[in-house]
Amino acid sequence: MAAVLPASTSTQQPPTVKRRSRTAYFLLAPGMGWLAVFFAVPFITLFVTSLQVPVPGQSGRYMPAFDLMNYPEALSAYSEQFIRSFVYAGIATVLALIIAYPLAYFIAFRGGQWKGLLLVLVIAPTFASFLLRTYAWRTILADEGPITSFLNALSVLPQDRILNTGIAVIAGLTYNFLPFMILPLYAALDRMDPRLIEASGDLYAHPATTFRKVVWPLSLPGVVAGTLLTFIPAFGDYINAQLLGSTGDRMIGNAIQINFIQFRDYPIAAALSIMLMALILVIVFVYIRRAGTEELV
Amino acid sequence: MKHSPEMIAALAGTMRSSVSRRRLLQVAGISSVAVAAAACGTGGDDGTASEGSAPQDVSDTEKTVDWSNWVEYMDIDEDTGAYPTLERFQEESGISVNYTEDVNDNNEFYAKVRTQLEQGQDIDRDIVVLTDWMAALWIQNGFAQKLDKASIPNSANLIPRLQSVSFDEPRDFTLPWQGGFAGLGYNIARYQEATGNSEMTSLDQLFDPALRGRITLLSEMRDTMGCIIAWQGNDPANFTQEQFEQAIDALTEQVQNGQIRQVTGNDYLAALESGDVIGVIGWSGDIFALGEDFGFALPESGGTLWTDNMLVPSTSTHKKNAEAVMNFYYDPEVAAEVAAYINYLCPVEGAQEAMVAIDPELAENPYIFPTEEFLNQTSVFMELTPEQNEQYERLFQTAIGN
Numbered sequence: 001m002a003a004v005l006p007a008s009t010s011t012q013q014p015p016t017v018k019r020r021s022r023t024a025y026f027l028l029a030p031g032m033g034w035l036a037v038f039f040a041v042p043f044i045t046l047f048v049t050s051l052q053v054p055v056p057g058q059s060g061r062y063m064p065a066f067d068l069m070n071y072p073e074a075l076s077a078y079s080e081q082f083i084r085s086f087v088y089a090g091i092a093t094v095l096a097l098i099i100a101y102p103l104a105y106f107i108a109f110r111g112g113q114w115k116g117l118l119l120v121l122v123i124a125p126t127f128a129s130f131l132l133r134t135y136a137w138r139t140i141l142a143d144e145g146p147i148t149s150f151l152n153a154l155s156v157l158p159q160d161r162i163l164n165t166g167i168a169v170i171a172g173l174t175y176n177f178l179p180f181m182i183l184p185l186y187a188a189l190d191r192m193d194p195r196l197i198e199a200s201g202d203l204y205a206h207p208a209t210t211f212r213k214v215v216w217p218l219s220l221p222g223v224v225a226g227t228l229l230t231f232i233p234a235f236g237d238y239i240n241a242q243l244l245g246s247t248g249d250r251m252i253g254n255a256i257q258i259n260f261i262q263f264r265d266y267p268i269a270a271a272l273s274i275m276l277m278a279l280i281l282v283i284v285f286v287y288i289r290r291a292g293t294e295e296l297v
Numbered sequence: 298m299k300h301s302p303e304m305i306a307a308l309a310g311t312m313r314s315s316v317s318r319r320r321l322l323q324v325a326g327i328s329s330v331a332v333a334a335a336a337c338g339t340g341g342d343d344g345t346a347s348e349g350s351a352p353q354d355v356s357d358t359e360k361t362v363d364w365s366n367w368v369e370y371m372d373i374d375e376d377t378g379a380y381p382t383l384e385r386f387q388e389e390s391g392i393s394v395n396y397t398e399d400v401n402d403n404n405e406f407y408a409k410v411r412t413q414l415e416q417g418q419d420i421d422r423d424i425v426v427l428t429d430w431m432a433a434l435w436i437q438n439g440f441a442q443k444l445d446k447a448s449i450p451n452s453a454n455l456i457p458r459l460q461s462v463s464f465d466e467p468r469d470f471t472l473p474w475q476g477g478f479a480g481l482g483y484n485i486a487r488y489q490e491a492t493g494n495s496e497m498t499s500l501d502q503l504f505d506p507a508l509r510g511r512i513t514l515l516s517e518m519r520d521t522m523g524c525i526i527a528w529q530g531n532d533p534a535n536f537t538q539e540q541f542e543q544a545i546d547a548l549t550e551q552v553q554n555g556q557i558r559q560v561t562g563n564d565y566l567a568a569l570e571s572g573d574v575i576g577v578i579g580w581s582g583d584i585f586a587l588g589e590d591f592g593f594a595l596p597e598s599g600g601t602l603w604t605d606n607m608l609v610p611s612t613s614t615h616k617k618n619a620e621a622v623m624n625f626y627y628d629p630e631v632a633a634e635v636a637a638y639i640n641y642l643c644p645v646e647g648a649q650e651a652m653v654a655i656d657p658e659l660a661e662n663p664y665i666f667p668t669e670e671f672l673n674q675t676s677v678f679m680e681l682t683p684e685q686n687e688q689y690e691r692l693f694q695t696a697i698g699n
Binding site: 142246 | 402404405408510552555558560564567568571683684686691694697698699
């Protein structure tokens with residue numbers, strides 16, 4: 001019996017499986033086409049550009065070559081900016097997580113009928129232009145604004161100011177990418193069965209233990225998704241460093257921008273972009289492995 | 298009417314089977330100009346378009362001109378948002394001007410249109426306004442069309458000081474739109490509060506430790522470095538590699554000791570206005586526009602003089618209309634009207650007399666109508682070879698943290 005059944009199904013199944021898979025490919029086509037045209041092709045172009053060498057005697061012109069030296073050259077010139085980007089984006093991500101978690105928790109478990117409205121409020125700032133919102137921080141953090149004055153009265157600011165320091169850049173990054181942290185966290189927490197928390201309490205777990213053993217592990221997919229959605233764009237961002245930072249706060253995005261626009265050194269700029277992508281890929285890979293949530297994400 | 302070469306190629310590809318060769322040629326004929334120019338661009342790898350590649354001028358049939366200029370560089374009626382002189386030109390000439398303030402930075406603008414220019418594709422602009430060194434680059438690369446002075450009779454009104462420039466001798470391709478100075482700008486009240494002085498006249502005062510973290514410099518390399526080179530007693534119009542590096546060292550020192558808060562483009566104005574920044578190296582007209590609470594002075598050691606120039610891109614098909622615009626703005630009356638609003642150096646002879654009727658005080662302003670002696674305090678930054686330019690830009694950007 002057990003041997004007959006699979007045999008009979010296998011004779012009937014193939015046609016339907018085949019048809020289904022063809023439909024799947026059909027449906028996938030637009031997405032794959034999109035990826036090919038807007039990711040694969042530009043990526044290859046970028047890679048080819050990163051290997052070009054200058055045309056001798058003609059400033060700003062490059063010809064195809066296979067010059068791998070562009071990579072070490074770019075890295076040695078901009079290692080400081082790479083490290084700074086990692087540190088700034090890392091701090092911003094942790095801060096965003098600390099701010100977002102309680103908020104997402106509150107919306108998911110206490111939001112009640114206001115859930116929808118609260119979520120709209122989370123997203124609402126993104127309706128205004130990214131650039132404008134970042135400019136607004138210049139007013140908020142102005143030297144004689146209330147925040148800086150207050151902190152200066154307590155003499156806690158190393159440079160007597162916030163604007164045009166690393167602090168302002170990190171604050172800007174945290175603020176700008178916060179919604180991308182809140183939403184996945186909310187999605188993860190909202191899916192959670194509140195009875196699990198009750199059950200944990202019924203078993204005499206301390207609220208802190210409940211959080212550590214029940215809520216946190218179940219929210220991990222949201223945490224991983226949120227931190228990635230915050231860290232990745234923050235790592236490559238250059239607007240915050242440009243508008244809120246000083247000369248010593250430039251990030252890798254600024255280096256890429258300056259090489260493309262100012263120096264018109266396309267090979268170095270392309271090499272930096274590729275390294276940035278590779279670095280993010282490695283960081284994400286290691287992170288997901290460490291978080292041990294491959295099957296959850 | 299504009300077909301890119303790619304589009305023609307695509308059309309050719311898809312139509313090959315169903316359309317006769319004759320029809321194809323018709324399609325191609327519509328923009329044979331673009332194709333020819335494109336062939337030119339790819340043929341010679343040096344990017345120099347030959348004389349013959351200038352597209353046909355359709356000014357007589359299409360009464361339009363597209364003009365790209367810098368922000369706040371035109372007289373404006375603040376209530377209606379209209380540009381009075383521009384409107385008058387349109388009424389008088391019947392040519393409609395599409396005026397866009399989309400030049401924010403020489404390099405950025407160049408990066409935006411460069412590929413199209415190299416391939417001979419229309420960049421949809423008939424006048425662009427570029428600073429001297431960038432205009433020089435366009436001329437070198439064949440991206441500018443020669444002006445027909447016969448259709449710009451008023452160009453004779455160009456002030457003598459600007460009549461001959463090293464990059465365009467004798468002004469075949471360009472006409473100055475406005476000029477200006479890079480010098481010291483400061484918030485008078487706050488400067489006094491911080492240092493006890495009411496006037497800032499030297500870079501020593503700008504680099505006074507009392508202003509630590511409250512000053513900005515310009516990201517335009519020539520303006521900032523020109524002032525520093527002069528401050529060190531060298532000549533910005535003629536300096537050696539060693540002297541440039543000396544100036545870079547001085548800049549690096551000020552960056553590293555925290556004196557300099559930011560190195561920016563037009564952004565510095567907002568910071569100066571809000572009070573976060575007390576002193577700047579800035580542009581003359583900008584600071585005047587801020588009003589009486591702000592001062593501007595050329596450093597005692599000397600400031601830099603620059604000009605923003607109108608030129609007609611190689612791909613423009615409305616050169617004659619563009620020349621009509623230039624001619625209009627070289628009328629002294631019109632030039633005075635513009636200068637009265639934007640307060641930059643006016644390049645038109647006779648405008649000073651016309652200004653007396655508008656605002657006698659402005660007619661005496663040496664930053665708008667400078668005398669010879671005044672101009673002698675300033676220098677035009679030395680012309681650099683492309684290699685030098687690249688090297689110096691790099692040194693400069695590295696010094697300011699990029």
